[in-house]
Amino acid sequence: MSLVRLAPRIILLLLVVGFLASPESFDFVFRPLVQANAPAIYNQGDLAALTLLHVRMVFIATLFATIIAVALAILVTRPFGAEFLPLARTVVNIGQTFPPVAVLALAVPAMGFGNGPTLVALFLYALLPIFENTMTALTTVPPNITDAAKGNGMTPIQIFRQIELPLSLPMIVGGIKISTVIGFGTATIGSTVAAKTLGEVIIAGLQSNNLAFILQGALLVAALAILVFDLLSMAERSLMKWKAA
Amino acid sequence: MIDIQSVTKRYGGKAVVDSVSFAVPEGTIAVLVGTSGSGKTTLLRMINQLVSQDEGTILIGGEDTRNIPGHELRRRIGYAIQGHGLFPHRTVAENIATVPRLLKWDRTRINARVDELLDLFQLDPAAFADRYPHQLSGGQQQRVGVARALAAEPKILLMDEPFGALDPVLRGKAQDELLAIQKRFGTTIVVVTHDINEAFHLGDTIAVMDKGMLLQYGRPIDLLKAPATPFVEGLVGAFDRPFRLLALDTVAGLIEPGEAQGEPIEAVRTRQDALAALMWSGADALPVVSTDGKPLGRVRLQTLLRQAVRPQ
Numbered sequence: 001m002s003l004v005r006l007a008p009r010i011i012l013l014l015l016v017v018g019f020l021a022s023p024e025s026f027d028f029v030f031r032p033l034v035q036a037n038a039p040a041i042y043n044q045g046d047l048a049a050l051t052l053l054h055v056r057m058v059f060i061a062t063l064f065a066t067i068i069a070v071a072l073a074i075l076v077t078r079p080f081g082a083e084f085l086p087l088a089r090t091v092v093n094i095g096q097t098f099p100p101v102a103v104l105a106l107a108v109p110a111m112g113f114g115n116g117p118t119l120v121a122l123f124l125y126a127l128l129p130i131f132e133n134t135m136t137a138l139t140t141v142p143p144n145i146t147d148a149a150k151g152n153g154m155t156p157i158q159i160f161r162q163i164e165l166p167l168s169l170p171m172i173v174g175g176i177k178i179s180t181v182i183g184f185g186t187a188t189i190g191s192t193v194a195a196k197t198l199g200e201v202i203i204a205g206l207q208s209n210n211l212a213f214i215l216q217g218a219l220l221v222a223a224l225a226i227l228v229f230d231l232l233s234m235a236e237r238s239l240m241k242w243k244a245a
Numbered sequence: 246m247i248d249i250q251s252v253t254k255r256y257g258g259k260a261v262v263d264s265v266s267f268a269v270p271e272g273t274i275a276v277l278v279g280t281s282g283s284g285k286t287t288l289l290r291m292i293n294q295l296v297s298q299d300e301g302t303i304l305i306g307g308e309d310t311r312n313i314p315g316h317e318l319r320r321r322i323g324y325a326i327q328g329h330g331l332f333p334h335r336t337v338a339e340n341i342a343t344v345p346r347l348l349k350w351d352r353t354r355i356n357a358r359v360d361e362l363l364d365l366f367q368l369d370p371a372a373f374a375d376r377y378p379h380q381l382s383g384g385q386q387q388r389v390g391v392a393r394a395l396a397a398e399p400k401i402l403l404m405d406e407p408f409g410a411l412d413p414v415l416r417g418k419a420q421d422e423l424l425a426i427q428k429r430f431g432t433t434i435v436v437v438t439h440d441i442n443e444a445f446h447l448g449d450t451i452a453v454m455d456k457g458m459l460l461q462y463g464r465p466i467d468l469l470k471a472p473a474t475p476f477v478e479g480l481v482g483a484f485d486r487p488f489r490l491l492a493l494d495t496v497a498g499l500i501e502p503g504e505a506q507g508e509p510i511e512a513v514r515t516r517q518d519a520l521a522a523l524m525w526s527g528a529d530a531l532p533v534v535s536t537d538g539k540p541l542g543r544v545r546l547q548t549l550l551r552q553a554v555r556p557q
Contacts, residue, residue: 148330153320
């Protein structure tokens with residue numbers, strides 16, 4: 001990627017790191033947004049620690065969703081697993097149609113307040129894009145390519161590992177990318193049930209009518225989502241360099 | 246070498262290959278020709294057990310193919326298909342190395358073989374080895390496809406409409422290239438095509454199939470001399486017959502002593518070429534020379550025309 005295209009991302013990354021290292025230095029930016037005497041920088045906790053917890057939450061939920069969704073998609077695209085395809089689709093779709101707030105409401109009585117319900121909601125939400133992308137990728141490998149692989153003496157496992165999986169990887173990463181970006185936004189809702197995420201900052205801003213707090217939480221979440229999106233897009237491109245003109 | 250014995254394959258109760266028997270001698274090219282839906286591709290895919298027959302036996306070098314695990318059998322048999330079927334995420338060199346890698350050849354041997362094949366197909370290894378298939382022209386892709394099929398030095402090569410996606414000029418070149426390679430390695434080749442011209446150009450023997458049945462199997466001259474059914478006669482083409490007959494042999498056998506005026510013709514050219522040259526120049530005879538230009542005598546129009554008479 002050219003430096004011109006990379007530059008805005010690097011600037012964004014430096015801004016995020018700079019802000020987290022020393023939020024007070026940005027006081028002048030947020031000062032005009034608050035009433036006199038109100039704090040302009042979030043002061044009810046460590047912003048850097050919350051950011052790390054937020055990232056960790058999304059990472060763990062997406063990681064588990066990736067393992068389950070990819071495994072499920074591989075299973076139902078094998079000859080022996082084809083009959084489970086409708087069932088797997090239904091389960092994964094239910095995960096997506098449930099509003100995250102409803103998942104939280106249902107999970108809190110069972111798991112109590114804290115990170116647990118949010119992890120479950122993020123996990124369920126991340127399943128569908130990864131599953132659908134993996135399914136699409138695996139079922140659209142051109143038949144003449146798998147035929148050639150078989151005709152050249154590859155076993156079914158070799159065809160899967162050497163042909164189908166590498167050809168599908170870019171699209172699988174694409175699914176992970178969508179799920180991660182959704183996860184960054186959705187995780188903020190988790191703070192309504194006491195999950196440690198950047199949602200705390202936004203909620204604190206709403207409660208004290210402090211626009212600066214709301215913006216700090218929202219901008220950090222947005223910046224993280226953009227950076228991770230770009231990172232995964234780069235991974236996607238490097239996995240399909242064989243396709244680039 | 247390949248012995249097909251009353252092989253039948255049914256899909257949904259309907260026989261797509263119906264009790265077909267024939268043998269392909271070692272080191273020859275057999276062409277399966279027929280319309281689409283004639284069962285020729287299914288028959289080809291049964292030879293390497295991509296499809297397994299319902300009845301009958303296929304012997305390769307005397308061994309029943311069903312006694313060999315499918316993937317091991319297929320590593321011994323080259324396989325090239327229409328539209329090349331190259332792996333898009335692998336370079337040209339990696340594509341060609343497919344079967345040698347499956348057979349766990351050592352790296353030096355694989356590299357040497359890949360370079361040898363690239364040279365053979367007139368693709369400079371330095372320029373082409375690291376390219377991806379989409380960076381090649383259609384003709385180059387097709388050559389890499391055949392090179393991949395030949396990589397592990399198979400005794401048998403199966404080809405399913407290998408030149409179907411090429412334009413007529415490239416197709417002719419690819420056919421000549423295949424004939425040269427066959428001569429060099431002595432590979433036994435089975436080619437599926439719907440192009441009767443390709444069948445006559447390539448085949449030592451031709452198997453004509455229709456609706457799952459083998460109508461006739463024999464040398465090209467047998468198909469011309471005695472077509473087994475009206476279908477074969479139609480396929481061979483009543484109009485083209487004398488010209489096809491002349492295309493089967495070279496001028497060498499018809500040289501007579503004497504002189505003639507006009508553009509000389511090489512003795513290795515087909516009799517069809519010689520007839521065309523005679524007709525076009527309006528001459529009664531043309532001089533014949535060897536490939537290095539040495540005069541050998543002449544070929545006369547009358548002699549050629551007698552060769553085009555229906556053989557008895």
